[in-house]
Amino acid sequence: MRIRVKNGRVVDPARCFDSAADLFIADGRIVSLGDTPPAGFVAEGTIDATGCIVCPGLVDLSARLREPGLEYKATLESEMAAAAAGGVTTLACPPDTDPPLDEPGLVEMLRHRARLPEFANVHPVGALTVALAGQRLTEMAELAEAGCIAFGQANIAVVDTQVLLRAMQYAATFGFSVWLQAQDPYLARGGVAHDGEVAARLGLTGMPVVAETIALATLLHLARETGVRLHLQRISSAAGLEMIRAARAAGIAVTCDVAAHQLHLCENDIGWFDPHCRLDPPLRSSVDRDALRAGLADGGIDALCSDHTPVDDDAKQAPFAEAEPGATGLELLLPLTLRWAAEMKLPLAKALARVTSDPARVLGIPAGSLAPGAAADICVFDPEATFRVSRETLRSQGKNTPFLGHALKGRVRYTLIDGHLAHHDDMA
């Protein structure tokens, strides 16, 4: 099908392109950008993007889809609808399903289920160790063949550093990336909130920043030792960010991301034990938050992810420490990116790079671009349209977000995946 996206402002961060232009799509691929159609192009469909930004579909490095095994929290159908509504066209899902993604058959099944045209491109992150137990290596080569794009542990630490060393060595043998969250399991034990003033006052068990920095030191040393491509997920502290900068300066191949809620919230937002602010890693101090915002702007942090974690109401409606951590995020990734960009006074192309071309680079895939020949994964959004986050409007099965009730700017009007219309918001 040939589609013309007309009258929009096209932003292609990968090429620093930001200009009024029409976008021409044929057979699921981008044909060209410009004022006039390429020779012989007759549009069968037109999308009117007047007043809208046309950008590559978002690439999310961490979105829990809850399949297999946790369908009471979310299903592929519900979360794919959320992704499309959020303009997310490519995502990586962590391996902490039930059972975890540690067998090729599970990965094949997930990929098969996710194959519908209106579904985002799903890249499973395979388990680094069997059952995520941190003891035996998974069949990484087999898992890669089944479609795993990297190997990780979700937010479960490998306690045994010898296993960690071997896992990195093995992954490096085949050129696989290893994605890990830096959190020392002993220092993090029992911790449910940043070890600071708010935890002290509310009587919550604190998770200190050293839980992150000590684990980071271990991971960075092992990355240097093994030469593995290491991606650090969801960093939460200013001190952690500084370590990553230093490691990079010392020549260690390392990338990192931060969760979108970490840019806008800090420990104070826990308020009166708001279980929506029970997150992992925890919301830290305002100083940490500001450092993460600046780090994402200056490239110290490579990418912004949603850390999408749908949680059922029963698991959330509990005293703070007992509430299951996580927030739904696919539908908020774009507005939270735009809010950060506006507050930091960043050019739109630079800000959008952190949710398109930069995460695509971390994934090592040719997504997040509007270059001719690229897959027509496109997000058309109205940057000025405001919406209120509510249980009713969220398409994700998880209604758990600290932003419930907040008015956010930036509404996705159309999402195209491989040239296929996956989402259309006719509230315009």
Next chain:
Amino acid sequence: MNLVTSRPSPQLNANGELIHLITLEGLPREIITGILDRAAPFTEIAEREVKKVPLLRGKSVFNLFFENSTRTRTTFEIAAKRLSADVINLNINTSSTAKGETLLDTVDNLAAMQADMFVVRHASSGAPYLIAQHLASTGREHIHVVNAGDGRHAHPTQGLLDMYTIRHYKQDFTGLAVAVVGDVLHSRVARSQLHALATLGVPDIRVVAPKTLLPSGVERMIGSGRLRVFHDLREGLKGVDVVMTLRLQNERMLGALLPSPQEYFKSYGLTPEKLALAKPDAIVMHPGPMNRGVEIDSAVADGRQAVILPQVTFGIAVRMAVMAMLAGA
């Protein structure tokens, strides 16, 4: 940043009246002193032949104890019965492994039995607030919630009875030096005491503990910079009017927080020799149950400066006052 004023209080209604008692943090001074004033006449009821007033007649008070407690539950029960309420005691053993009814399901079921008041003890910080919020969001804000201790967060009636005790012996708060000694990190009692002392205008508030038993940022916990941290008990006790000792639980030895009860007693146990550094008329308080020879020497616990048993007596009057005020009686 002053968080107390920036967050809406869950325990006051739009008119600033007390509808639940969840924490002493942010509770206005007039309300605290109002409760203490209200408690005073209730202490006399205990001296009467018939120890009962009809203020809560026909009301149902549910003691909802998700964590074991004999002492606190009993004092709440006595307080409610002296107010002529019907008291229902529920001990609900929960463990993280025991799957079953959720906390809010339990609350819904009991609310359906026409409860008027829930007295809640729970091992998790914030549980009573969650219950109060749930009742409000389901149109049942007429059911009052009294926090009888939640995790490490708050034990407001204990804090209030401690303030009652201090006022009884020292009359005025504004010239006092008060030391809170022991396991502040795990203590809901300490948190409630510190907030109340700050609100009532105590100018010299001290906490004394080893670093392993203090939360990070403790010195900023009550704002206003009036809190001083001591690691040496002798230094911390110099010239104080009130010593508030905290209970040390045995499991603290397992978490590598302390080497042994003996060593704790040597450094932080309240002995007559250390107490001599406080003012001669200093009073010694303890929320009970005491570990003699761990946080307190028997010679002090049974000595002339100890007011530990009067605390228990005052506790009933204070709990009566809280319940009566919440019920609008």
